[in-house]
Amino acid sequence: MTGYGKSASEINGYIVEVESKSLNNRYLELSIKLPQALQFKEYEIREAVKSYLKRGKIYITVSVKPISGSNTDIFFNEKKINEIFAVFDIVKSRYSIKEEVKFEHLLAFRDAFSPELDQLTEEHFGEIKNCILKSVEQLNMMRAIEGTTLTADLLARINTINAAVEKIEESFRNDITAYYEKLKARVKEIVTEPVNEERMELELALLAERSDITEECVRLKSHLSFFETILKKENEAGKKLNFICQEMHREANTIASKSISTEIIHSSVFIREEIEKIREQVQNIE
Structure with a gap:
């Protein structure tokens, strides 16, 4: 899910500003931009951020500059x-x-145009x-708001599908008898010789049974109910919901082929x- 977070703090004569942005992504991808003097801490920061996020393409930008020069990002x-020129002279x-240089x-x-951060200790x-992490928490709050909206949309679609399945069940109950009688009449048109009525009834019943979609409708409604339960009660449900969507799609395909x-x-x-549409939305759920 998309989100944005921003935080700032004054630390020992420096202004620290952090921006966090997230885009939809199936997996977690972290891009962290740090000042040159803090790049050796990237792994530690990355591991800390991972404990807050499970999915998404995340961009984090950290700016650290002296308070005295806080009106510019170039230093x-x-x-x-002086150290660089000294090396140039030696070479x-x-x-x-x-x-000439x-x-x-x-x-x-x-680092020639980055602020010196020699006043920052491990404690700082x-x-x-x-x-x-405060910026990431704000990002998560925005993602949670979007998640609430997304959940409402998914539940509405589940209800819509349930109504469509009930419509299919009603249509099937009305159509199956007419379908059976149509088959029976067609057989009598084609076959001119006397036939065993009992045998014909049995064969026609078997043909009609092949078009029975009752089990598929029951399973599809069961998947819909399970989807709703997982969506409401489980955290980090994205992958499970995606699998349920696959099962729902399979049942819907079978219903169409037997129709x-x-x-x-x-x-x-x-x-x-x-x-x-649900499956596309589910890709954004952790």
Whole structure:
């Protein structure tokens, strides 16, 4: 599900700002953008975030800058640039390089224009991590709101499918007798010689039974009920709901293939369309 979270905190003379965004995705994919000086902590941050999220394409951006320079995201790291120029001078002297150092050469060093974070200790990093997780919590709150809306939509579709199944059952009860009589009349038209009535009745009953969709309707309604139960009561139900959708689709296909009337075929097409819409939505549920 989609979501957005933002948090900020002042930590030992620095402003820490965190933005978290999520897009729909079947699996969990984390993209974390950190200042150069904090990249060695990425694994620890990644593992902490994983405990809050199970699915989605997540983008987290962390900005840390001195309060004195908080009006810009570009910094002049004099200490780092002096170190870079010192190395350039050594290399030029040792290998007799005549070329002058230009500004574009400095652009290859990201930390030359990143704030120095030497005032941040391990304890301060714990505060930064809390700021990140606070942003993720806000993201989860927004996702929960979307989840409530999604649940309501799915339940409405389940009710719609249930009504369509009941319509199919009623149509089948009305059609099966007429179908049997139609078969019987057709046999008498084709066969000119006397036939064993009892044998004919048995064969026609077997033909009619092959078109019986009662069991399929019962199973489909059972799947619908199970889907609703899982949706309302279980956490991290996405994968299970997806499997139930597959079973519902299978029963709807069988109903269509055994159908004896166009009305039932049309209803089964509608049901399969609704199941497909549900299945697409289920991909967004953790």
